[in-house]
Amino acid sequence: MSSIEIATTRNPAPPPAPQPGGAGEESPYFNRELSWLSFNERVLAEAANEAYPLLERLRFLSISGSNLDEFMMIRVAGLVGQAQRGIDKVAIDGRTxxxxxxxxxxxxxxxxxxxxxxxxxxxxxxxxxxxxxxxxxxxxxxxxxxxxxxxxxxxxxxxxxxxxxxxxxxxxxxxxxxxxxxxxxxxxxxxxxxxxxxxxxxxxxxxxxxxxxxxxxxxxxxxxxxxxxxxxxxxxxxxxxxxxxxxxxxxxxxxxxxxxxxxxxxxxxxxxxxxxxxxxxxxxxxxxxxxxxxxxxxxxxxxxxxxxxxxxxxxxxxxxxxxxxxxxxxxxxxxKFDAYSPRYPERIREHDGDAFSAIREKDIVIHHPYESFEVVVDFIRQAAIDPDVVAIKQTLYRAGSQSAVINALIEAAENGKSVTAVVELKARFDEEQNLKWATKLERAGVQVIYGFTDWKTHAKTAMVVRREEEGFRTYCHFGTGNYHPVTAKIYTDLSFFTADPKLGRDAAKMFNFVTGYVEPHSLEKIHIAPIDLREEIYRRIDNEIANAAKGKPAAIWMKCNQITDQGMIDRLYAASDAGVSVELLIRGICCLRPCIEGMSENIRVKSIIGRFLEHSRIYAFANGHAMPSPKAAVFISSADLMERNLDRRVESLIPIDNRTVHDQVLQQVLLANMLDTEQSWWLNADGTYSRVDTDAKPFNCHRYFMTNPSLSGRGGSLEAGGVPKLSLRKGRAG
The missing domain is CATH 3.30.1840.10 (Polyphosphate kinase middle domain)
Incomplete structure (x- = not known):
């Protein structure tokens, strides 16, 4: 088996330690808006990256411009409104x-x-x-x-x-x-x-x-x-x-x-x-x-x-x-970058394109954009024409202007299926497009639901109920990203397909919560915001703190786009103080201040900016075993660690129990991001970011996934050596 070994102590090297008397007297949190500007500076830095082709550098410059426009139109506009109305509500760092x-x-x-x-x-x-x-x-x-x-x-x-x-x-x-x-x-x-x-x-x-x-x-x-x-x-x-x-x-x-x-x-x-x-x-x-x-x-x-x-x-x-x-x-x-064509999952091909047969055999995880978003579209298309499918329910947050998913739902309704679409009107800058889709869906006979007035429905879930010999079976898709054919080509996201009856029952309860305000009780596996998602992550962090106190291995690995919630940050500070090793992969805004003695000395924060936009949310906890471990508790989610996601949106936290999928998510996707050196930035204690030093063994996680076989191919691919196995080498390199 080929392998890539990278020592935790030298590659990637930890961020510089804070200077004595430096950040200690400041707020224990970074300002959200200034942290976002730092993110856009990292995007802008890629426009000056001489390792990239010229037109790709121009693309990064253009993205930095459009990012800044949206920031001004939304975030700065909000602050201007507060200032004009004399609202002195302070930010997490104490600024008015x-x-x-x-x-x-x-x-x-x-x-x-x-x-x-x-x-x-x-x-x-x-x-x-x-x-x-x-x-x-x-x-x-x-x-x-x-x-x-x-x-x-x-x-x-x-x-x-x-x-x-x-x-x-x-x-x-x-x-x-x-x-x-x-x-x-x-x-x-x-x-x-x-x-x-x-x-x-x-x-x-x-x-x-x-x-x-x-x-x-x-x-x-x-x-x-x-x-x-x-x-x-x-x-x-x-x-x-x-x-x-x-x-x-x-x-x-x-x-x-x-x-x-x-x-x-x-x-x-x-x-x-x-x-x-x-x-x-x-x-x-x-x-x-x-x-x-x-x-x-x-x-x-x-x-x-x-x-x-x-x-x-x-x-x-x-x-x-x-x-x-x-x-x-x-x-x-x-x-430009060399052209890249996403792979179609081998598991589906092995079943002659029958998604339901493949999912019924074993849970499947798809890693976008390395694996084609078409498999998600085909899942809905197949449901639309399958005479044994009786119902389809789906959330739609951002679907894009040319959505094959929408057309598949329309076809399903025209074929007599019971189709329910939860269309989120409050998806920023997609409100107008979503209104158009909602009208088109309703005309086709789809039951369109707009969800809660004051909560966005941000969970990415589709469920298909199919009549089979043993009775009705529910097939589910849970995603970390949107059902959007354009962003699926440039955003790294996970699609998880399962026929697990417990997840199917929980998904049905989640839809009833959104469509009928029926608060779910006795959920078997899924955790839902704003009901208990926050509490479950708290419980998992507290479990790591307890394990550290008992002398057991204790570690937390988290990958998301933003972390701004003070309660979550304080819980991670408590974990660090208890001796828990905390590794955070935060692409964008990070209000947590790492590497502060007595507060966050065991927390490292890294941001990856590269050819693709890191977007998947993965939360992993050692659970009493050295990371990465088959015994670790691993979740995928639609939610970032922000107050709005945890308290004011409908989000989902999905446990990954299937052994093969667990290994793929933890020991391939998450670990590869942790090991990346070529596209990574360390967050320093003073709020600045510095590029990770690349030594004799540089590693690019995007290139790794582009050049290796499908992670969701044959179930035994990890054991058979089809994918180079990643590992963390303990101890100090010589």
């Missing part, structure tokens, strides 16, 4: 909303500057590779003719210049809206006028200049991209005949996009439709301006937009970095 805003804006300025630095570097490197962005010097005369014609035929008919004066009310600039202000002097009387042109969102951010991109002999040709805004600036004279253009400036607006729903809303669907419309007109939270914006035009813009609490960012670089995603689509495989 006003203090948090000040710290955020200081860090935001540094991040924005770093983004532009990286953009300038990438732009130069792209040019060397034959991709020119907003470089009009590369455009030859024939292309200039094409650009002018494109402007006259494709842009001019749909843009509308509007004078800003008492006779013309200031136009509304929608959320994420981009516009131009022109300062003009009328030739006939020298009167100065300010005109605004809003760039319609239907237009692309960039236009690709044709005719110059063809290469020869297999060598890529040149590609030239010109922004739509720069084309409007370039041909503005055709918009304003009889005027002299004194100056122009590009701007972009971000607005408060959070949706607040009153708990007493009588019609949830109608309420959400209204709230989505209000979102587009929310308070301005951030205004981006070109550095050389004309002073008079800037003053008008600030006054008319009512920019008071908003962050104003001036830059000599690119405005709206999220738009760079369009350039990433350039057909240059040599500048």
């Amino acid at each position: 909303p006003t203090q948090q805003l000040a710290a955020i804006r200081e860090q935001l300025a540094m991040i924005s500057e770093r983004q532009q630095e990286i953009w300038r570097d990438l732009r130069a490197l792209l040019a060397e590779a034959g991709i020119h962005v907003a470089d009009e010097h590369r455009v030859d005369p024939s292309a200039h003719e094409w650009l002018e014609q494109y402007f006259l035929e494709e842009i001019l008919p749909i843009i509308t210049p509007q004078a800003l004066d008492p006779a013309h009310p200031f136009p509304f600039v929608h959320n994420e809206g981009i516009g131009l202000l022109f300062t003009l002097t009328r030739d006939i009387d020298a009167e100065q006028i300010i005109e605004m042109i809003l760039i319609p969102s239907a237009l692309p951010r960039f236009v690709r200049v044709p005719g110059q991109q063809e290469g020869s002999g297999g060598v890529p040709g040149e590609a030239i991209y010109i922004s739509i805004a720069s084309l409007v600036q370039r041909y503005a004279a055709k918009l304003f005949p009889g005027f002299t253009i004194e100056g122009d400036g590009l701007f972009r607006v971000l607005r408060d996009s959070d949706i607040e729903i009153e708990e007493e809303a009588e019609d949830l669907v109608r309420t959400f439709r209204s709230a989505i419309q209000r979102r587009r007109r929310g308070q301005v939270i951030q205004l981006e301006l070109e550095e050389d914006f004309h002073p008079k035009a800037e003053a008008v813009l600030l006054e008319q937009l009512g920019v008071h609490e908003a962050a104003v960012i001036k830059t000599d670089g690119m405005i709206g970095l999220d738009g760079l995603a369009e350039i990433v689509g350039e057909d240059r495989p040599d500048l």
